[in-house]
Amino acid sequence: MQPSPSAEITELVAQLRSELKKVSQGGGEKMRRRHKERGKLFVRDRIDLILDPGASFLELSPLAAHKLYGGEVPAAGIVTGIGVVSGQPCMIIANDATVKGGSFFAETVRKHSRAQEIAQMNRLPCLYLVDCGGAFLPEQDRVFPDQDHFGGTFWRQCQMSASGLPQISVVFGGCTAGGAYIPALSDQVIMVRGTGRIHLGGPPIVKAAIKEEVDGETLGGADMHTTVSGVSDHVVETELEALQKLREIVAAFGEGKKLTPPPMLPRPPKAHDGETQDHAPTDLKRPIDMRALMRTMVDESALSEFKPAYGASLICAFAHIHGYPVGILANDGALFSESSVKGAHFIELCDQRQIPILFLQNITGFMVGTEAERGGIAKHSAKLVYAVSNARVPKFTILVGGSYGAGNYGMCGRGFRPHFLFSWPNARIATMSPDVASMVVTELRRNSLKGSASEEEIAALDAKTRAQFEEQSDPYYATARLWDDGIIEPNQTRDVMGLCLSLAADSERDHAPRPVYRM
Numbered sequence: 001m002q003p004s005p006s007a008e009i010t011e012l013v014a015q016l017r018s019e020l021k022k023v024s025q026g027g028g029e030k031m032r033r034r035h036k037e038r039g040k041l042f043v044r045d046r047i048d049l050i051l052d053p054g055a056s057f058l059e060l061s062p063l064a065a066h067k068l069y070g071g072e073v074p075a076a077g078i079v080t081g082i083g084v085v086s087g088q089p090c091m092i093i094a095n096d097a098t099v100k101g102g103s104f105f106a107e108t109v110r111k112h113s114r115a116q117e118i119a120q121m122n123r124l125p126c127l128y129l130v131d132c133g134g135a136f137l138p139e140q141d142r143v144f145p146d147q148d149h150f151g152g153t154f155w156r157q158c159q160m161s162a163s164g165l166p167q168i169s170v171v172f173g174g175c176t177a178g179g180a181y182i183p184a185l186s187d188q189v190i191m192v193r194g195t196g197r198i199h200l201g202g203p204p205i206v207k208a209a210i211k212e213e214v215d216g217e218t219l220g221g222a223d224m225h226t227t228v229s230g231v232s233d234h235v236v237e238t239e240l241e242a243l244q245k246l247r248e249i250v251a252a253f254g255e256g257k258k259l260t261p262p263p264m265l266p267r268p269p270k271a272h273d274g275e276t277q278d279h280a281p282t283d284l285k286r287p288i289d290m291r292a293l294m295r296t297m298v299d300e301s302a303l304s305e306f307k308p309a310y311g312a313s314l315i316c317a318f319a320h321i322h323g324y325p326v327g328i329l330a331n332d333g334a335l336f337s338e339s340s341v342k343g344a345h346f347i348e349l350c351d352q353r354q355i356p357i358l359f360l361q362n363i364t365g366f367m368v369g370t371e372a373e374r375g376g377i378a379k380h381s382a383k384l385v386y387a388v389s390n391a392r393v394p395k396f397t398i399l400v401g402g403s404y405g406a407g408n409y410g411m412c413g414r415g416f417r418p419h420f421l422f423s424w425p426n427a428r429i430a431t432m433s434p435d436v437a438s439m440v441v442t443e444l445r446r447n448s449l450k451g452s453a454s455e456e457e458i459a460a461l462d463a464k465t466r467a468q469f470e471e472q473s474d475p476y477y478a479t480a481r482l483w484d485d486g487i488i489e490p491n492q493t494r495d496v497m498g499l500c501l502s503l504a505a506d507s508e509r510d511h512a513p514r515p516v517y518r519m
């Protein structure tokens with residue numbers, strides 16, 4: 001009999017859809033009306049219009065800045081994602097001018113530079129749909145000065161261009177300061193007459209700095225930049241024309257990047273395990289049938305397991321997704337010494353055979369206690385972390401359940417540079433669960449207070465810690481801060497992974513043979 005989805009996961013998926021719908025409305029009704037009255041298209045409509053007919057768009061981190069800044073910066077004011085334009089997969093980075101004039105908050109910078117990072121890793125051209133007021137000035141200390149702030153995005157843009165990855169901008173609105181540098185550093189620029197403007201300092205800055213009074217069009221309009229300064233290469237009358245011109249430029253890239261066809265014929269999973277969502281762990285204290293979950297994602301539900309009778313709390317299996325080979329590591333309980341070394345061995349096999357690796361995290365952490373320590377869990381878990389760090393093949397991570405403690409590291413958390421990391425809406429990520437954290441913090445405080453705190457004070461501390469961990473391990477808290485590339489529905493995982501694997505199939509890497517050590 002097929003399992004059925006729990007009411008919890010159905011509700012969590014419905015909540016995700018509703019949050020995504022909200023952010024797709026950008027900066028709210030008033031700003032949208034104003035934007036439309038100016039004859040401008042909305043950011044998502046611009047994207048739809050440059051994609052090839054019927055092409056899908058893998059949007060990244062759509063819930064960035066969720067609930068931050070009083071909820072006033074939906075999607076962090078920028079839309080990023082991968083789609084096929086004129087036959088070529090491209091990274092699209094598009095400001096939403098209905099959100100604070102498309103200006104950059106810390107999460108906007110992070111989202112912009114993460115999209116560039118992904119483009120760089122997967123050798124994707126970058127198309128910038130620019131409508132951007134530069135740094136959001138009240139937040140300038142979190143946006144401007146540091147290595148990975150706004151300056152870092154320009155550094156990446158220059159690096160990518162020099163490495164042969166085209167950087168193309170279309171300017172739709174007023175682009176000031178940092179906003180001006182995005183097109184200025186692009187290989188080719190298109191501007192829309194009347195609305196597109198580029199100036200390092202807008203009219204108010206010019207007035208304040210040199211007391212010159214000038215209107216925006218004279219200072220940085222499309223005609224001036226296309227006929228006088230040469231900052232722009234093309235001037236067009238309408239946004240539609242601009243988007244068409246962009247498609248034409250991409251079509252002329254030449255060979256460029258193509259999606260590598262799969263080596264095997266893609267075959268759907270068999271139906272007997274139901275849908276992926278049916279297996280999503282909503283109660284993280286209960287074990288799930290991880291093999292059944294894996295079967296719902298892979299071609300013909302076929303898993304070729306590695307060392308199934310050893311280190312059973314880590315399932316390692318070779319499989320195909322949409323015809324692409326993949327090695328999967330999936331948790332089925334805490335990581336012990338045996339499961340850690342088995343994982344390290346399997347990663348080395350994948351690396352030697354050039355098979356990309358998918359980590360399915362549902363992990364409480366590595367085993368603790370006297371027996372585990374005497375058995376060398378610190379050194380054996382480190383072998384897994386070491387293997388993850390040095391694997392040269394593309395890695396992908398999905399948080400399907402809990403992602404706690406050093407288990408996050410061994411299973412290729414963000415610090416270990418997976419090509420993509422997505423979460424499910426039921427996932428949790430933190431150093432430890434709220435239950436454990438409240439006990440640990442309370443115990444630590446109890447020891448240091450040495451009886452000077454009352455039981456009520458201790459209970460209040462316990463509740464405060466629990467609430468803190470509950471809030472901070474929530475997937476929406478994580479995605480708001482760009483700790484992942486977005487929350488996806490469990491049932492989308494197979495298709496998302498199919499695209500990620502096809503993008504990574506021809507990625508540049510060191511192919512020199514390496515030994516496989518039996519751990």
Ligand code: COA
Nearest residue numbers: 100101103132133134135136137138174175176177178202
């Ligand atoms: N910093 C802080 N707030 C900014 C901003 C910035 N760089 N750019 C825009 N905003 C805010 C505005 O204050 C306004 O906020 P509100 O709705 O809470 O009042 C909102 O974004 C929309 O701005 P508005 O000027 O009404 O929109 P517009 O579409 O007419 O113009 C810009 C857009 C980007 C051309 C214009 O806002 C602008 O020139 N901004 C300043 C750019 C600047 O000097 N940047 C220097 C960065 S170092």
